Amino acid sequence: MTRRVFRRTILVSLLLLGAAGAASYTVKAGDTLYYVARANGTTVAELTRLNQLAGTALEVGQVLTLPGSTPVAAPPVSAAPAPTLPSTGTSSLQGVTVRVPSNLKMGDGFTLRLSGARAGQATVRFPSEVGEDVRKPNEVLKPIGAAGEFLVPGRVVLGKTTPVVYEVSVGGDLVRGQIPVTGLDQPIQHLNLPVSVTNKLQDPARAAEEAAVEKAYARRTPQVWSRPFAPALASARGTSSGFGQPRTYLAGGPVAYHYGTDYPAPTGTSVLAVNDGTVVIAGKYPVRGNLVVIDHGAGVVSMYFHQSRLLVKVGQKVVRGQKLGEVGTTGLSAGPHLHLEVRVRGEATNPAGWMNRLWPR
Ligand SMILES: [Zn+2]
Secondary structure: OOHHHHHHHHHHHHHOOOOOOOOEEEOOOOOOHHHHHHHOOOOHHHHHHHHOOOOOOOOOOOEEEOOOOOOOOOOOOOOOOOOOOOOOOEEEEOOEEEEOOOOEEOOOEEEEEEEOOOHHHOEEEOHHHOOOOOOOOOOOEOOEEEOOEEEEEEEOOOOOOOOEEEEEEEOOEEEEEEEOEEOOOOOOEEOOOOHHHHHHHHOOOHHHHHHHHHHHHOOOOOOOOOOOEOOOOOOOOOOOEOOOOEEEOOOOOOOEEOOOEEEEOOOOOEEEOOOOEEEEEEEEEOOOEEEEEEEEEOOEEEEEEEEOEEOOOOOOEEOOOOEEEEOEOOOOOOOOEEEEEEEEOOEEEOHHHOEOOOOOO
16 A cells, blocks of 8 residues: 555544545455445445445455546435335334334434344344445344343444434344434534644554454454443543544544543543453554453444553453553543543444443433
8 A cells, every 4th residue: 555545544534534535446355345435535325336336245356446536526325215114213013013212313322122022033224324434334133132122232323314224124024114313413623633643643553553443343242241331430520522523633624523432530540341341452552542442242342542551451351340441641632531432333322322221222
């Protein structure tokens, strides 16, 4: 990869910069359509259209046409008319009742709940994810049995206010529904970070950092938690930058969403696991600093950025409330704080929606 392309890749993946891409891209091992789209400042929908792709599967060596350096008009988000679907929060098919929240905000994690005799045999998809910048869109999901119900965690991508469409199949039967989504309505925060800090975006180790977190996002392991999620700091003093906050890093720079919640705290404050799980990342990276990632199973991971020191190792099982490390200001950080993320199948959800709950609403 040339230096020029590499620099664009790291900027785009962090800042969602809409840069014009090169003319073509050759697929490498581990690439996803989503990743290639993000890295080249385009979308899955645009790559699908330009390359007349039938699905999201890629083969190593496949050459993808990228949008040219001349700006092109954005295609409509979806060519299909909005389907007429129930949005009452409940729908049913023979032997299965489906319950979902009646409305959502962008960045929400949520829970689709199935009950009835055939609920355990159902599969669930979210077809509205096709064309959105979602890792593994429209994945076939097996519900998780829990106290007489079967559950599937869902997520609403930051920046999307189109309805979430869900589809539940049992045998040959199928029911679809949709959930309206509203925005977060936050003013843009201008961080104006010094160049000495934003230079970390250019660090050559950024590629390894992104590869490591993408691998964590791709994990699909059984649910291991059985108690509600708990705060990562014993006594938080509010937040300095909220979840989903649109912000710029440099004056006049592009707007990016904040995928986590920032909790200011003195260096050395204990960072605690929000729930039971397995440590899948524990190491130092240019942007996230000293980072711990815990896989809780069910496609849910929690991430703890910028720590001053780490006390856990990859592969270690941890329990809710266990000390993982200490607050610091390592990586792309302007002062001591914990940046906490809770991701569902790789997409950021509002940590507040999980706290003191087994599952988000
Ligand atoms: Zn943050």
